Amino acid sequence: MGIPVGKLSLYTALGGVRPSAVSVVLNVLKACKDQNQWIALLTDLYSINNVMIVMQCLPITIDVGTNNETLLNDEYYIGLRQRRATGEEYHELLQEFMNAVKQNYGEKVLVQFEDFANHNAFDLLAKYSKSHLVFNDDIQGTASVVLAGLLAALKMIGGGLVDQTYLFLGAGEAGTGIAELIALEMSKHTELPVDDCRKKIWLVDSKGLLVESRKESLQHFKKPFAHEHEELKTLLEAVQSIKPTVLIGTSGVGKTFTQEVIEAMASFNEKPVIFSLSNPTSHSECTAEEAYTWSKGTAVFASGSPFDPVEYEGKTYVPGQSNNAYVFPGFGLGVVISGAIRVHDDMLLAASEALAEEATQENFDKGLIFPPFTNIRKISASIAAKVAAKAYDLGLASRLPRPDDLFKYAESCMYTPLYRSYR
Numbered sequence: 534m535g536i537p538v539g540k541l542s543l544y545t546a547l548g549g550v551r552p553s554a555v556s557v558v559l560n561v562l563k564a565c566k567d568q569n570q571w572i573a574l575l576t577d578l579y580s581i582n583n584v585m586i587v588m589q590c591l592p593i594t595i596d597v598g599t600n601n602e603t604l605l606n607d608e609y610y611i612g613l614r615q616r617r618a619t620g621e622e623y624h625e626l627l628q629e630f631m632n633a634v635k636q637n638y639g640e641k642v643l644v645q646f647e648d649f650a651n652h653n654a655f656d657l658l659a660k661y662s663k664s665h666l667v668f669n670d671d672i673q674g675t676a677s678v679v680l681a682g683l684l685a686a687l688k689m690i691g692g693g694l695v696d697q698t699y700l701f702l703g704a705g706e707a708g709t710g711i712a713e714l715i716a717l718e719m720s721k722h723t724e725l726p727v728d729d730c731r732k733k734i735w736l737v738d739s740k741g742l743l744v745e746s747r748k749e750s751l752q753h754f755k756k757p758f759a760h761e762h763e764e765l766k767t768l769l770e771a772v773q774s775i776k777p778t779v780l781i782g783t784s785g786v787g788k789t790f791t792q793e794v795i796e797a798m799a800s801f802n803e804k805p806v807i808f809s810l811s812n813p814t815s816h817s818e819c820t821a822e823e824a825y826t827w828s829k830g831t832a833v834f835a836s837g838s839p840f841d842p843v844e845y846e847g848k849t850y851v852p853g854q855s856n857n858a859y860v861f862p863g864f865g866l867g868v869v870i871s872g873a874i875r876v877h878d879d880m881l882l883a884a885s886e887a888l889a890e891e892a893t894q895e896n897f898d899k900g901l902i903f904p905p906f907t908n909i910r911k912i913s914a915s916i917a918a919k920v921a922a923k924a925y926d927l928g929l930a931s932r933l934p935r936p937d938d939l940f941k942y943a944e945s946c947m948y949t950p951l952y953r954s955y956r
């Protein structure tokens with residue numbers, strides 16, 4: 534339960550999504566005694582934004598049981614004391630929930646999926662993105678932030694997305710989600726079909742490189758990345774054979790970008806791009822210090838866990854943190870202020886491009902590909918504006934007419950936790 538509550542707090546703190554407009558109004562009403570006073574207050578409240586947008590956040594945890602024996606036998610366990618629902622029972626429950634949400638709150642309620650297991654996450658997203666306004670942060674949010682990091686990294690290393698070769702360690706939600714979004718962006722900026730773009734992206738899972746000969750046994754979300762190649766068991770072999778320019782770790786397994794791997798990357802790249810995205814720090818594929826030291830200061834590095842700046846041969850390198858909190862609050866704000874009724878992949882690309890634009894030359898000079906978090910409210914407003922613009926362009930926005938200046942509009946809709954004096 535702490536996770537949805539925490540995520541919603543970030544929506545509010547970083548993205549300015551109003552935690553609950555209705556309860557604000559009600560609390561104020563209770564606080565004042567005579568009618569004239571509260572009519573004045575209401576008028577005042579409604580004029581905070583030229584258009585009052587009612588946003589409300591509701592954290593929800595769906596308890597489908599547990600298979601953990603310790604919990605099942607614990608008399609103080611407060612969850613549902615039964616084995617996890619799976620298969621048809623599970624899907625029926627989710628269907629009932631999704632239907633109820635839409636029936637009660639309408640077409641514009643944004644449902645963010647969080648922490649669903651791989652096999653459910655992809656299926657639920659594919660299924661409900663056709664009929665509901667849904668967003669999966671583990672898949673789409675992560676992908677959007679990492680793509681932003683890549684777009685910014687390209688400004689440091691030169692060349693376009695299409696000129697790179699990508700190798701992922703880890704082929705779960707995060708890895709394949711990022712890979713798909715890179716292929717999509719590549720395809721938008723070239724005339725190449727998405728399938729051809731996927732050919733530039735290679736993935737290694739726990740059994741080795743995804744290749745054609747393994748296709749039959751692969752989960753469906755991995756299949757598009759199983760290319761023609763001999764079978765390779767280890768990451769090092771894959772790095773040596775594929776010679777990627779970009780190496781991305783989403784494996785959840787620490788210390789897997791070994792000295793040999795990083796040195797190999799640095800041997801055939803002037804500036805190897807190395808993202809070690811797994812969390813927490815102990816699971817990071819390598820540390821910032823290892824990336825900079827083993828690459829002799831040439832790596833363009835970002836990580837999922839925070840790392841302090843690194844001194845290497847008299848120069849200070851500041852590693853960027855690829856944190857979902859850069860994108861999802863602004864993304865949600867953009868969806869809400871435009872009244873979007875569906876999330877389209879192009880809206881994710883818009884968010885990535887908006888975030889990439891926020892990184893400055895001053896940041897690049899320190900090796901930093903993400904802008905500092907101190908500017909997050911402005912970053913969120915920029916992302917919201919670009920996402921909303923895309924929603925309008927695609928005909929998915931329902932809040933009409935389209936505001937002229939979407940950035941100003943986004944800012945004007947943002948909630949600021951300021952206490953106003955009414956007496």
Ligand SMILES: *[C@@H]1O[C@H](CO)[C@@H](O)[C@H](O)[C@H]1NC(C)=O
Nearest residue numbers: 599600601602603604605607
């Ligand atoms: C089961 O739950 C207990 C209590 O939360 C936890 O300590 C334990 O690691 C869990 N076991 C497994 C196999 O996940």
